[in-house]
Amino acid sequence: xxxxxxxxxxxxxxxxxxxxxxxxxxxxxxxxxxxxxxxxxxxxxxxxxxxxxxxxxxxxxxxxxxxxxxxxxxxxxxxxxxxxxxxxxxxxxxxxxxxxxxxxxx
Amino acid sequence: xxxxxxxxxxxxxxxxxxxxxxxxxxxxxxxxxxxxxxxxxxxxxxxxxxxxxxxxxxxxxxxxxxxxxxxxxxxxxxxxxxxxxxxxxxxxxxxxxxxxxxxxxxxxxxxxxxxxxxxxxxxxxxxxxxxxxxxxxxxxxxxxxxxxxxxxxxxxxxxxxxxxxxxxxxxxxxxxxxxxxxxxxxxxxxxxxxxxxxxxxxxxxxxxxxxxxxxxxxxxxxxxxxxxxxxxxxxxxxxxxxxxxxxxxxxxxxxxxxxxxxxxxxxxxxxxxxxxxxxxxxxxxxxxxxxxxxxxxxxxxxxxxxxxxxxxxxxxxxxxxxxxxxxxxxxxxxxxxxxxxxxxxxxxxxxxxxxxxxxxxxxxxxxxxxxxxxxxxxxxxxxxxxxxxxxxxxxxxxxxxxx
Numbered sequence: 001x002x003x004x005x006x007x008x009x010x011x012x013x014x015x016x017x018x019x020x021x022x023x024x025x026x027x028x029x030x031x032x033x034x035x036x037x038x039x040x041x042x043x044x045x046x047x048x049x050x051x052x053x054x055x056x057x058x059x060x061x062x063x064x065x066x067x068x069x070x071x072x073x074x075x076x077x078x079x080x081x082x083x084x085x086x087x088x089x090x091x092x093x094x095x096x097x098x099x100x101x102x103x104x105x106x
Numbered sequence: 107x108x109x110x111x112x113x114x115x116x117x118x119x120x121x122x123x124x125x126x127x128x129x130x131x132x133x134x135x136x137x138x139x140x141x142x143x144x145x146x147x148x149x150x151x152x153x154x155x156x157x158x159x160x161x162x163x164x165x166x167x168x169x170x171x172x173x174x175x176x177x178x179x180x181x182x183x184x185x186x187x188x189x190x191x192x193x194x195x196x197x198x199x200x201x202x203x204x205x206x207x208x209x210x211x212x213x214x215x216x217x218x219x220x221x222x223x224x225x226x227x228x229x230x231x232x233x234x235x236x237x238x239x240x241x242x243x244x245x246x247x248x249x250x251x252x253x254x255x256x257x258x259x260x261x262x263x264x265x266x267x268x269x270x271x272x273x274x275x276x277x278x279x280x281x282x283x284x285x286x287x288x289x290x291x292x293x294x295x296x297x298x299x300x301x302x303x304x305x306x307x308x309x310x311x312x313x314x315x316x317x318x319x320x321x322x323x324x325x326x327x328x329x330x331x332x333x334x335x336x337x338x339x340x341x342x343x344x345x346x347x348x349x350x351x352x353x354x355x356x357x358x359x360x361x362x363x364x365x366x367x368x369x370x371x372x373x374x375x376x377x378x379x380x381x382x383x384x385x386x387x388x389x390x391x392x393x394x395x396x397x398x399x400x401x402x403x404x405x406x407x408x409x410x411x412x413x414x415x416x417x418x419x420x421x422x423x424x425x426x427x428x429x430x431x432x433x434x435x436x437x438x439x440x441x442x443x444x445x446x447x448x449x450x451x452x453x454x455x456x457x458x459x460x461x462x463x464x465x466x467x468x469x470x471x472x473x474x475x476x477x478x479x480x481x482x483x484x485x486x487x488x489x490x491x492x493x494x495x496x497x498x499x500x501x502x503x504x505x506x507x508x509x
Contacts, residue, residue: 029124029167029168030168030169030172031172032124032127032128032176034128037402039398039399039402039403040149040398040399040426041147041149041150041167041398043149043150043426043428044476045426045433045435045476046399046424047480067433067476070475070476070477070480071476071477071480073477073480073503074477074480074481074483074484074502074503074506075480076484076506076509106483106484
């Protein structure tokens, strides 16, 4: 199974195996990674699963849809590598991906 | 403290067990749910789950392994009979549980019709996965669907059914659909949308009974009028499940009364989700909400406070509804506004209606406009000029006050 490394804002690391097809959000919430609220359950409706993708991995992801882009655009902590983790499905190509969690979800 | 019991198996219960473990609680957690399923997401039931776009295993908020790995004992298909606060026990049909702290997350259930013929086969309510499994089975062979109640659930079902080729009638008692929850402008927009997609909406039309054929519904009676229907879905609101709490002497009034820490009138008993009636300091009033974000955040609040924390719940309510290809995101209550500003173009099916009270943003209805929804989250209570809000040349980001 491919794995993902979540790094909390305080530096705590969580390395977790995930099923192909499960979103990074589902992998995080199923393993009690703090800092991902995911209030809408993965509908791209709330932007409370914001992550910052490690620069080395940004190019391997499918680009954000217009909806995801709009949800992110007004986030005060938005960075060029910001994504919503509910919109990123796990795959073998992403084995080892590193993502950072922001201090707050809005 | 060593034992926490949770009554309920919905999203509040599911979030509470996760939050308890996340906050380091190592004692016993017993989750007692009436449904046969682990906690799952309800919002997709009337949307992607009904349409078949989302499979059952994706509905679960967390996989079964999560509960095993974290030593959370689940008792599904189990009815709680009573709570005994003085003994700190909960009695179910299969035994008794003792608790140090108890969370009531019993949710709500659909308001039911009690009119002639309402027991006929083919008349459904929509609240659980099982309800939708049954509805989906029937939709395979049904020709004419009649939806009683023009609220969000009914309209979401109408959009799925109309898209899949059924003939759809919607009956609404009031003069417009969505009357209880939105403004005439939004009611009118959705009325036109559904009409354009072939749905027949009948306002000021009360359902007075049903006629059947061999025990199965065949007609819906509305006073003088009869509509053919081989499938009926009733969506006329919900009732908070307060019976257990009330019988145990816990204060209830249109929901289980909790404070901003999700604590009930019994200090060892907390409540979260649809079943609660809670204060909201931002809106300066008590609320009973039918909302997942509310259930999740109350669950986090209750979990923290059951463990001795001091977490206060106060958030501006928000909701969403998917109909056809339109995503509606709502923040606050539009009724709180005394003026409104339209940004975007309803004809293009992309717009946001902002509501202001004394010049300050208090609500938004955003259709296919996630940016406007997100900006409203950050501009709640902030004074803005209508000219800026409605001007497409102005980037909404620039209206957010600098910290």
